[in-house]
Amino acid sequence: MKHLLNKKLHVKHVAAFIVLPLGAALVILILLLKSGTNPATVQAKTAESKEVPPVKVNPVHDTSALGLLNSYVDSLNTAGQLFGGSWSFYLTELNSGKAICSVNIDQGLSPASVMKIVTTGTALTLLGPDFRFSTLLQYNGTIDSATVNQKGEKIKILKGNIYIKGEGDPSLGSEVFGSSVNDVMKEWAGAIKKMGIDSIAGNIIADGQSYESNPVPQCWTWEDMQCDYGTGPGGLNIHENIFDMLVTPDKHGTSLKLNPAIPGLKLYNEIIHNPSVPKSYVFVVGAPFQFERTAMGEVSAAMVGKSAIPDPALFCAESLKSELCKNGIGVRDTPTTLRQLRLNQLTISPNEYLDSLPLKKGKKDSRKLILEDHSPTLAELVYHTNQVSQNFYAESILRGLAWKLNGFGSDIGGIDIIYHFWKTKGLDLRGLCMADGCGLARMNTITTHQIVGMLREYAQDSAIFPAFYKSLPVAGESGTIRKLADGTEADGNLHAKSGTMARVKAYAGYVRAHNGKMLCFAMIGNNTLWSEAELSGKFARLFVLMARLN
Structure with missing residues (x-):
């Protein structure tokens, strides 16, 4: 240093002493900034060798009854098993109609037997719970009492025919309602015998012309027609x-x-x-x-x-002739039906043809009444229909609507009446395609929005609601849902009609929530990857969650 001080300093020496340290400091600063290190905190970090782990914040879940319901519905909406399939769910308060939960409520889906809600509820409304079907035992011609038999005894011969006129009763001879074929035939033969008739110089003719002759709705499949659940109705059952x-x-x-x-x-x-x-x-x-x-x-x-019996009307006529023979009353001709007579182009008098049609005001029936049988009330028939999901009864009721209101029992006639009724009620019918009365036809579609609208309408009609509500199976207790939600809040509480076909599961009805409010709902699944049992379990879980709502 002394050596330097003794010498004369030049400008280049001063620049070296000043510029070089500044440059080194600038390089160090740049390196620190690139590494993300704050120069002001370099010394402070020397005492810390470990990083503090980040604090985990758990998402907040809504644990209320409604929150749990919505969460479960969300899990169904995002499930992989919905690939290629569809589902719909609608839940509302019964009185106010306030929506509680809704998923795809305007999508038309196949409801299977939930379609029976449409048929039975509308029929109760239009025909009344006390309506009964009739079957008439009639005759024409004259009773001749002047004939003497080989024993010299006077006998009464009916010179005419016995007619069995059906008006669509699905319960005639049904063991469900405490009857049988033998019971019916004994009653009819006894009534004929009571008139004193010993012989019939004519025929026994079954008249089922009140309904269309083809018992099977047009959209049913051949496979379903071979099974007992695919049996259709006629005018005489x-x-x-x-x-x-x-x-x-x-x-x-x-x-x-x-x-x-x-x-x-x-x-x-x-x-x-x-x-x-x-x-x-x-x-x-x-x-x-x-x-x-x-x-x-x-x-x-x-x-x-x-x-299925091939020709129920013909079977009626044949069975009556057999019973009459047991009672000693002979019948000259072979039993037949009006349908067979027309197909075979056999002569039918104008009166016989007219008498097969419904009576109009002022019209006189040329046939005379022997006996009139009545079915149980419509309320009783509807109860059986919905409890066991009986297709035959549902189709009979659909055609019965058309017979009673239009004069001829047909599927198309009954469906037209139902469409017109709900249109007058202001229901949006877009998405509804009704091909039969029971739900077996694959062409049927309906929205959960429409089903809930119908359920609310029934509930507002005090004349029919008690019968309709009673007809619906009860979760954990009766009918087709007796094994669902057993031992839960829905057990004995939820009333619903079920619907099941291949790749179809549906439920619709009423449930009382924990807070006492009555709710109505509809849920349908079509073509999902869940099995029938799995989807039924998913919907049963919804039963419980609905019943827990506050």
Whole structure:
């Protein structure tokens, strides 16, 4: 240093002493900034060797009853099992109509047997809970009492025909309502005998012309028609238009015994005895009015199957003739139906044709009444229809609407009446396609918005609501939902009609919430990847969550 001080300083020496340290400091500062280090805190960090872990904040969940319901609905909305499928859910307060939860409520979906809510509720409204179907036993011609038999005894001969005029009663001869084919025939034969008639110089003619002759709705599939649940109604029904078929395994395979026996039916038996089949099944292949049929299926043990009577009206006439013969009353001609007479182009008098039509004001029936049978009340029929989901009764009621209000029982006529009724109620019918009365037709579609609107309308009609509400199965207790929500808040509380077909599950009805308010709902799933049992379980969970609402 002394050496330097003793020398004369130049400008370049001063620049070196000043510029070089400043440059080094600038480089260090730039490096610190690039590394994200705050120069002001370099010294402070020397005492800290570990980083403080970030604080985790848990999302807030709504644990209220409504929050849990909405959360569960959200989980269904985002489930992968909805790929390729659809579902809809609508829940409202019954009185106010205030929406509580809604998902795809204006999407038309297949409701399966929930369609029975439309048919039965509308019929109760338009016909009344006390309406009854009728079946008339009639005759025409004269009763001649001047004839003497071989024993020299005077006998009364009916020179005319006996008519059985049906007006669509689905319960005639039904064991569900404490009757049978034998009971009905004994009553009718007894009434004829009571008139003193000893012989009939004519025929027994079944008249089912009050309804369209084809018992099967146009949109039903061939597969469904072969099963007992695919039996359709006519103007004259008997024993719910089915026969029981006892299938018994034997050394030749299987044997069949029918009850009641059907005259003229040729039934080929191709039912296999297979001890290892997981679930026995039988069905009969054949169309309406076809008397040559084939029984098919597999059974592991004896079982009873059911199948449609080919021509229920003809079976009525044949059964009555058989009972009359047992009572010593002969019938000259072979039993027949008005339908057969017309198909065979046999002569029918103008009066006979007119008498097959509904009576109009001022019109006189040339037939004379022997006896009139009445069905149980419509309220009772609707109860049975909805509790066990009986397709045959639902179709009978649909055609009964048209018969009573239009004079001819047809599917189209009944559906038109239902459309008109709900249109006058201001219901938006877009999305509704009604192809039958029971829901078996795959063409049926309806929205949950429409179903809930109908349920609310029924509830506002005090004349019909008690009967309609009573007809709906009760969760955990009765009908088709007796095994659902057992032991929960919905048990004994929720009343609903169910609907089930392949790839279809639906429920609709009423439930009282925890806060005492009555709610109405509809839920439908179509073509999801959930199995039928899985989707039923999902919907049963909704039953419980709805019942817990405050």
